[in-house]
Amino acid sequence: MEFTFGEEHEALRNTVRSFLDAESDEAAVRTAMASERGHDPGLWRRMAGEIGLAGLVVPEVHGGAGMGPVEALVVFEELGRSLACVPALSSYFAANVVLEVGSEADQAKLLPDLASGRALLTVAHVDAGGRWDLGVVSNEARREGEGSLLDGDWRYVLDGHVADRILAVARTSDGLGVFQVEADAPGVSRKALPGLDLTRRLADLRLDRVAARRLGEGDARAGLERAWLRTIAALAAEQTGAAGRCLELATAYAKSRYQFGRPIGSFQAIKHQCADLLVKVELMRSAAWNAAFVAASGEGDLEVAVRMARSYCAEAGFEVAAQALQIHGGMGFTWEHPIHLYLKRAKSSELLFGSAIQHRERLAERLAL
Amino acid sequence: MSGGGEAIGEEALRARVRELLAAAHPDEVDRVTFRRAQYDHGLAWVHFPEGYGGLGLSPGLQAIVDDEIARHARTTYADLVLNPIGIGMGAPTVLAYAPEAYKQALLPRIFTAEDVWCQLFSEPGAGSDVAGLATRAVRDGDDWIVNGQKVWASLAHRASWAMLLARTDPDKPKHDGLSYFLLDMRSPGVEVRPLYQITGDAEFNEVFLNDVRIPGDRILGKEGAGWRVAITTLMNERVAIGGYSRPGQGMAEKLLRLWREEGPSSPRGAQGRSAAEIAVLRDxxxxxxxxxxxxxxxxxxxxxxxxxxxxxxxxxxxxxVQAELNKEITELALSVIGSDALVYETGYPLERVEAGERSLREFAKHDFLRSRANSIEGGTSEVMRNILGERMLGLPGEPRADKDVPWKEIPRGRA
Structure with missing residues (x-):
């Protein structure tokens, strides 16, 4: 695998970074996270319209930017760096599911609204047991005439409290199905969860005899797996961007903070911690790049690349944020300093989509260990 | 013989190799004869100037020479096996700094490996801080008399020549009082002893220098400018070491093999371990x-x-990362082996040469011990973290006790 970025990637990175620097600085993040919705819908529509973030991988014919996993890598690194409160991960997941599972007609119906930012679309697949694993889906869909009826509880739905439509995953007589549920349909109830991480919101969803339309035909498991893996690859990029920012903050603090008449970064006790953070960020970057390039090329084993990235970035991403907080000393423990926002995002990102141990277990199976 | 030159292309270079093979073929003549002919054809190190074993070409083209020889000969020689320090570090330093007569005398014999070389920099009291070294060279007429102790010298027991760094002026700050010498290892007063490692092998030596006399023309660079010359050597060390397979490459693969073949799911490795224990290890x-x-x-x-x-x-x-990971991997290998890791089958021979054939388990146990050095040799992990912190992240250096101070006044412990 060769990692080459073109001028268009640099341009994309610069565009996204300038936009976020201007529109989603720390003050904006704090305002958004204190709001009821948890994000600024106007900002999201502008990101959708001006830089195509909502429909990143949506084909141009459906109003998207027609990009791929490497461009997503660039964008999510920047989103992680800024901690922007926008429904980017949920939209990316949903777009990938529609592309992998939906028919041409499904795509034409769902993707334009998603790409323009007019309607938020998210995916619900974790059942009441709370396990992030497509192999563990207990909610069932019942056929009713031409359509289906859904009953049950779905947990930890990304941006589920504000989504306009939900793609709910349920078992059917012929494998896994993905069902389109309108958020305002009778029988839909949802509850915003008070999150550990205030910058990315989750909701629980209860469906009570809700009429739903199935996407595509036949068992959706393989398509869902691919969409899931691509989303985890994007999350790894986001974690890398956030960790890189933590390293920047810690290094800058170590240079400017004086104790005992010296910048604390001149003490090896602090300097070596910074060096260890640099090492972790570089390995995270390797992991995230590898996952994105494997996803883009279609060569190599996507599952292995993504599970490697997932298991490493989950743990290292948190360790970097935690150690960066330690380097900030008492300042790092204040609400006023932004490092706790990164710590909370890092822990929530570690817990989303399954633990590092869970992903290593699947890797062990793949490696015949 | 066609003339060498800047514009020589790959095909012309290959043709020149075939001329060499026509004149002396490695399958037919002995090593020294062949390598001497290769040197005389400018094919020893093609990036050296003409007349010194090279053709003034780009270093990347050496691979063409090696390839062409390998195409036409069964017998090939690996520089890094024959004379790694001489070829990798000695030759470039001699070329850059030695008087003309020494270049002519030494360079061909380095390439033929008639003269094996070693490097005498590190000392018991100067490891990470090698520029703080204490071995003294004192003038005696035109000559120098050297006293001191060197350590971690690979190949010193086979070497005819050494690159020696010694202190000629203890009144100057540490970097400014060093000089660089070519030392004939056969000189009276040079004593080489094997340095046994925790593995029981001796890959390295201690070298004791007792009133060793070095002729005045064997100083490289000017008196007091030895650190600059040493930098040349050390830069080439990095290039030379880059040519070795990195230590520990494939260590993780060995661990996976160990798990599959002798791990808890194999009859030998089971040892009645619980499911939880196996799951933790596997993770x-x-x-x-x-x-x-x-x-x-x-x-x-x-x-x-x-x-x-x-x-x-x-x-x-x-x-x-590699150094720290190697230690983790080999520690884990011992956990995978389990109680049988109490047994060290090969014993500790206290011999120079590493033991030969080993089983997978024996390798794991040996690597467990050998990998301790990975985070010490070639720059300790602490020094690496300083480099990352200061050069990559721009963090300030530690206040120093040895800056602008005469070397003899720098505090030091007892070596």
Whole structure:
């Protein structure tokens, strides 16, 4: 695998970074996270319209930017760096599911609204047991005439409290199905969860005899797996961007903070911690790049690349944020300093989509260990 | 013989190799005869100037020479096996700094490996801080008399020549009082002893220098300018070591093999271990495998970045990660082996040469001990972290007790 970025990637990175620097600085993040919705819908529509973030991988014919996993890598690194409160991960997941599972007609119906930012679309697949694993889906869909009826509880739905439509995953007589549920349909109830991480919101969803339309035909498991893996690859990029920012903050603090008449970064006790953070960020970057390039090329084993990235970035991403907080000393423990926002995002990102141990277990199976 | 020159292309170079093979073929003549002919054809190190074993070409073209020889001969010689320090570090230093007569006398014999070389820099009291070394060279007429102790010298027991760094002026700050000498290892007063490691092998030596006399014309560079010459040697060390397979490459693969063949799911490795114990171990095995893979990818990124002309911090990260990971992997290997790791089948022979054939288990146990040095040799992990912190992240240096101070006034412990 060769990692080459073109001028268009640099341009994309610069565009996204300038936009976020201007529109989603720390003050904006704090305002958004204190709001009821948890994000600024106007900002999201502008990101959708001006830089195509909502429909990143949506084909141009459906109003998207027609990009791929490497461009997503660039964008999510920047989103992680800024901690922007926008429904980017949920939209990316949903777009990938529609592309992998939906028919041409499904795509034409769902993707334009998603790409323009007019309607938020998210995916619900974790059942009441709370396990992030497509192999563990207990909610069932019942056929009713031409359509289906859904009953049950779905947990930890990304941006589920504000989504306009939900793609709910349920078992059917012929494998896994993905069902389109309108958020305002009778029988839909949802509850915003008070999150550990205030910058990315989750909701629980209860469906009570809700009429739903199935996407595509036949068992959706393989398509869902691919969409899931691509989303985890994007999350790894986001974690890398956030960790890189933590390293920047810690290094800058170590240079400017004086104790005992010296910048604390001149003490090896602090300097070596910074060096260890640099090492972790570089390995995270390797992991995230590898996952994105494997996803883009279609060569190599996507599952292995993504599970490697997932298991490493989950743990290292948190360790970097935690150690960066330690380097900030008492300042790092204040609400006023932004490092706790990164710590909370890092822990929530570690817990989303399954633990590092869970992903290593699947890797062990793949490696015949 | 066709003339060498700047414009020589790959085909002309290959033709020149075939001329060499017509004059002296490695399958037909002895090593010294063949290598001497290769030197005389300018094919020893093609990036050296003509007349010194080279043709003034780019160093990358040496691979063409090696390839062409390998195409036409069964017998080939590996520089890094024959005379790694002489060829990798000695020759470039001699070329850059030695008087003409020494260049002519020494360079061909380095290439033929008639003269094996070693390097005498490190001392018991000067490891990470090698510029603080204490071996003294004192003038005696035109000559120098050297006294001191050197350590971690590979190949000193076979070497005819050494690159020696010694202190000629203790009143100057440490970097300014050093001089660089060519030392004939056969001189009276040079004593070489094997340095036994925790593995029971001796890959290195201690070298004691007692009133060793060095003729005045064997100083390289000017008196007091030895550190600059040493930098040349050390830069080439990095290039030379880059040619070796990195220590520990494939260690994670060995661990996976060990798990599959002799781990808890094999009859020999089961040892009545509980499911929980096996699950924890397996998770750790996968974890170090993932980190090892990510290190490989990081190395790949370094190559890609260098090709694009934008080298980043990836290369400096690699040494640190590899060293620490090797230790983790081999510690884990012992956990996988379980109680049988109490047994060290090969024993500790206290011999110079490493033992020969080993089983997978014996390798794991040996590597467990040998890998302790990975985070010490070639720059300790602490020094690597300083480099990353100061050069990559721009953090300030420690206040120093040895800056602008005469060397003899620098505080030091007892070596």
């Amino acid at each position: 750790e095995v996968v974890r170090v495998h993932v980190e090892s893979e990510l290190l490989g990818i990081t190395n790949q990124r370094t190559k890609d970045a260098m090709r694009a002309g934008t080298p980043g911090p990836e290369g400096s990260v690699a040494k640190l």
